[in-house]
Amino acid sequence: MTSVLVLGTGLIGTSLGLALIDAHDGSGRPYEVLMHDVEPEHLHVALSRGAGQRWDGHRPVDVVVAAGPPAVTASQLSEAQRLGLGATYTHVASVQSQVQQEVEGLNCDLSAIVGGHPLAGRETSGPAAARADLFLGRPWALCPSDASSREALSAVWSLAEATGAVPVRLTAQEHDRAVAVLSHLPQVVSSALAGLLVAEPTEGSPLRTELSGPGLADTTRLAASSPRLWTEILSANGAYVAPSVRTLAHDLLALADALEDLTGTPLPAVSTDDKGRAQAARKAVEAFLVRGNQGRSLVAVKRGVRDVGFAQVAVTVDDRPGRLAALLSAAGAASVNVEDVHVDHLPGRPTGVIELLVDVDAATGLERALIAGGWQVRSRTDPT
Amino acid sequence: MTSVLVLGTGLIGTSLGLALIDAHDGSGRPYEVLMHDVEPEHLHVALSRGAGQRWDGHRPVDVVVAAGPPAVTASQLSEAQRLGLGATYTHVASVQSQVQQEVEGLNCDLSAIVGGHPLAGRETSGPAAARADLFLGRPWALCPSDASSREALSAVWSLAEATGAVPVRLTAQEHDRAVAVLSHLPQVVSSALAGLLVAEPTEGSPLRTELSGPGLADTTRLAASSPRLWTEILSANGAYVAPSVRTLAHDLLALADALEDLTGTPLPAVSTDDKGRAQAARKAVEAFLVRGNQGRSLVAVKRGVRDVGFAQVAVTVDDRPGRLAALLSAAGAASVNVEDVHVDHLPGRPTGVIELLVDVDAATGLERALIAGGWQVRSRTDPT
Numbered sequence: 001m002t003s004v005l006v007l008g009t010g011l012i013g014t015s016l017g018l019a020l021i022d023a024h025d026g027s028g029r030p031y032e033v034l035m036h037d038v039e040p041e042h043l044h045v046a047l048s049r050g051a052g053q054r055w056d057g058h059r060p061v062d063v064v065v066a067a068g069p070p071a072v073t074a075s076q077l078s079e080a081q082r083l084g085l086g087a088t089y090t091h092v093a094s095v096q097s098q099v100q101q102e103v104e105g106l107n108c109d110l111s112a113i114v115g116g117h118p119l120a121g122r123e124t125s126g127p128a129a130a131r132a133d134l135f136l137g138r139p140w141a142l143c144p145s146d147a148s149s150r151e152a153l154s155a156v157w158s159l160a161e162a163t164g165a166v167p168v169r170l171t172a173q174e175h176d177r178a179v180a181v182l183s184h185l186p187q188v189v190s191s192a193l194a195g196l197l198v199a200e201p202t203e204g205s206p207l208r209t210e211l212s213g214p215g216l217a218d219t220t221r222l223a224a225s226s227p228r229l230w231t232e233i234l235s236a237n238g239a240y241v242a243p244s245v246r247t248l249a250h251d252l253l254a255l256a257d258a259l260e261d262l263t264g265t266p267l268p269a270v271s272t273d274d275k276g277r278a279q280a281a282r283k284a285v286e287a288f289l290v291r292g293n294q295g296r297s298l299v300a301v302k303r304g305v306r307d308v309g310f311a312q313v314a315v316t317v318d319d320r321p322g323r324l325a326a327l328l329s330a331a332g333a334a335s336v337n338v339e340d341v342h343v344d345h346l347p348g349r350p351t352g353v354i355e356l357l358v359d360v361d362a363a364t365g366l367e368r369a370l371i372a373g374g375w376q377v378r379s380r381t382d383p384t
Numbered sequence: 385m386t387s388v389l390v391l392g393t394g395l396i397g398t399s400l401g402l403a404l405i406d407a408h409d410g411s412g413r414p415y416e417v418l419m420h421d422v423e424p425e426h427l428h429v430a431l432s433r434g435a436g437q438r439w440d441g442h443r444p445v446d447v448v449v450a451a452g453p454p455a456v457t458a459s460q461l462s463e464a465q466r467l468g469l470g471a472t473y474t475h476v477a478s479v480q481s482q483v484q485q486e487v488e489g490l491n492c493d494l495s496a497i498v499g500g501h502p503l504a505g506r507e508t509s510g511p512a513a514a515r516a517d518l519f520l521g522r523p524w525a526l527c528p529s530d531a532s533s534r535e536a537l538s539a540v541w542s543l544a545e546a547t548g549a550v551p552v553r554l555t556a557q558e559h560d561r562a563v564a565v566l567s568h569l570p571q572v573v574s575s576a577l578a579g580l581l582v583a584e585p586t587e588g589s590p591l592r593t594e595l596s597g598p599g600l601a602d603t604t605r606l607a608a609s610s611p612r613l614w615t616e617i618l619s620a621n622g623a624y625v626a627p628s629v630r631t632l633a634h635d636l637l638a639l640a641d642a643l644e645d646l647t648g649t650p651l652p653a654v655s656t657d658d659k660g661r662a663q664a665a666r667k668a669v670e671a672f673l674v675r676g677n678q679g680r681s682l683v684a685v686k687r688g689v690r691d692v693g694f695a696q697v698a699v700t701v702d703d704r705p706g707r708l709a710a711l712l713s714a715a716g717a718a719s720v721n722v723e724d725v726h727v728d729h730l731p732g733r734p735t736g737v738i739e740l741l742v743d744v745d746a747a748t749g750l751e752r753a754l755i756a757g758g759w760q761v762r763s764r765t766d767p768t
Contacts, residue, residue, distance in 0.1 A: 119595055119597060133700055136700075139594060141595060168592065168594055168595060170592055174589055175592075178595045181591060182591070183595070183597065185577060186599045186602075186604075189573050189603060192573075192676070193676075194677075194679030194680040195675035195678075196628065196631065196632060196635075197683070205558055207561070207562055208554055208558055208559075211523050211525060211559070211562045211566055211567070213566075215571065215574075215606050216570050218605055219570040219574055219602070220570075220676075220683050221599075223676035224680045224681075225673070225676075227673035228670070235646045235669065239647050241643055245637075245639055245643070247580065247583070248576055248577065249636035251576050251580075252572070252576055252632060252636070253629075253633045255629055256627075256629040282615060285618055286611050288576070288579065289575050289614050289615060290611045291582055292574065292577075292578040292579045292607035292609075293575075293608060293611060295577070295579050295604065295607060296578040296604050296608045298582065299581070299600055299604050316517055325712035325713040325715070329713070331709070338708060338727075341725045343724045343725055
């Protein structure tokens with residue numbers, strides 16, 4: 001048996017218990033999970049859901065997981081070490097550098113500590129929301145310090161793998177910088193964009209949002225997130241988020257300058273200087289958009305596979321129950337795996353457009369099969 | 385018969401011809417469509433697709449539609465008026481104010497002109513890509529000037545309605561400002577965010593994009609758009625896009641300031657001043673996120689219906705052909721209409737999570753039906 005003590009029975013701690021109950025470590029030994037929480041009610045819910053056994057307050061274990069709020073993570077680890085509760089210690093804080101600095105300041109035994117962060121968000125909080133499959137297929141960042149021992153890293157790696165997560169080893173700084181750009185910045189950008197929709201009417205008339213389309217819907221989806229939760233996350237990683245936000249803002253200001261240079265030039269340009277400035281501005285705008293193309297090609301859209309190599313097949317359908325299912329059945333009958341689906345409703349009309357993301361080699365065959373089946377396939381959209 | 389002359393057989397002009405062929409105007413009279421293009425090959429494709437008859441170069445009509453590139457729109461209208469070709473004139477330029485100023489400068493008869501813009505993008509260009517259903521359910525902005533006659537507006541309104549579009553009347557300035565924020569700014573923000581992913585490694589190591597999730601995928605989808613096309617669009621509407629981009633950039637800089645104020649304050653705060661500044665900064669971050677919530681609630685996710693009143697039901701499924709179809713069939717069998725679908729693949733795992741957007745009143749019933757059918761329903765995500 002590999003024994004694990006989970007300190008904190010929130011969403012992550014309780015899900016970790018549930019995930020480890022039937023799991024084995026790297027050597028094939030089953031896990032034994034002990035749970036503890038200063039909140040008796042949370043602990044009660046976690047135990048009643050079968051996330052582990054109640055800890056007696058003394059028994060030492062193989063691995064201690066500090067799963068409380070990030071603000072208490074370092075003191076949880078320090079106190080547990082002082083009591084000699086574990087051979088290895090880890091935590092699940094969404095920001096790593098701050099915890100690492102704090103445990104250094106508390107004179108902990110750093111060789112036994114390996115920071116961790118399962119990237120499994122978008123859920124409600126608390127033990128009632130916990131799920132055994134919360135970590136399945138998700139990256140689990142592991143951030144050993146220079147002082148961390150191989151044994152400690154190995155023990156935490158096994159634990160992450162046992163939950164079904166994919167361990168990713170990187171430094172605390174790499175982690176915090178990566179989540180700042182990959183997770184926290186998209187939230188910021190989405191909120192900023194949606195926020196502009198409620199700006200004061202600048203010309204005496206409200207914004208005519210009935211002209212909006214699917215682009216706005218996609219880019220503002222994250223803006224519906226919890227302000228309280230995200231204030232905590234953005235604050236905790238402010239050291240990395242703030243510079244990224246600033247870089248993005250300066251990129252936008254440079255684009256605004258270029259657009260003003262273009263707009264301020266009468267057509268045809270009145271002087272060679274004007275013409276040169278307009279040409280430079282046009283190049284700057286295009287370069288900005290090209291860099292966006294390049295960045296997008298780095299984004300995984302499925303199982304680490306990038307957007308390159310996929311094609312969209314778009315079909316116009318009646319907007320009534322069952323049409324989406326019938327379309328996907330038709331794709332299945334043509335032996336084509338649909339990687340992603342976008343439904344684009346048409347305002348004021350009982351029709352919609354469904355876009356299927358499929359392997360680029362399968363797209364033409366799928367279009368033919370759908371047309372043969374009487375589906376109204378739209379012309380292929382330009383992938384670039 | 386109401387006769388229409390379409391000048392320009394690109395995607396929009398040819399689709400307009402195809403859409404009007406079997407349509408009737410507001411008084412029930414059928415449309416007769418005449419096509420013209422200075423490019424004989426484009427014209428040939430449009431005519432061979434049945435988008436209308438070849439214009440003889442002389443015959444006057446009821447409505448002239450300038451459907452060439454925006455740069456020539458005003459001169460097309462002016463020349464057509466000089467030849468007395470139409471009773472009413474319109475165009476389809478994606479930016480309205482510039483064309484309106486140009487036709488004023490060319491001493492056109494403004495009473496006969498009503499600017500228009502069908503919001504039906506995301507397609508390839510050229511007559512071969514044209515479709516009769518391109519405008520179906522889409523907003524068609526109509527921008528009469530102060531000088532436009534009621535008869536001219538009525539004729540253009542009928543034409544837009546006959547294509548299946550939803551006419552939306554607004555001023556040229558309202559239009560240009562609205563599309564700047566609702567369409568052009570999402571493109572800019574998506575490109576800027578994706579562009580940061582290809583930034584130079586600031587700390588000697590590349591960004592670890594394997595930690596990314598569905599939030600990044602959604603917010604950078606538009607970044608795959610054509611740089612050439614979007615350089616034209618952003619330039620043409622620079623007068624409205626540039627200030628919006630600048631406002632957004634300043635909102636982001638203010639957020640970065642607040643995050644730095646928060647991060648720069650040691651915990652616990654060493655002085656009352658520090659504490660007050662940190663509290664103000666935290667409030668600013670939260671207010672920024674709350675404004676995003678408010679803006680998101682204004683975004684139509686379906687047929688003008690906003691995100692409020694919908695709930696997400698999430699199901700864990702095997703990632704193999706047919707599972708999505710089976711799930712949607714199960715929803716159909718439960719008489720629940722699925723408004724939208726998100727597929728969230730789990731990296732490295734043969735499973736995925738499918739999120740169904742349904743009416744909030746139907747969500748609990750759907751969850752029960754799916755659980756009864758053996759589906760692995762995940763706990764409800766927090767909508768706010």
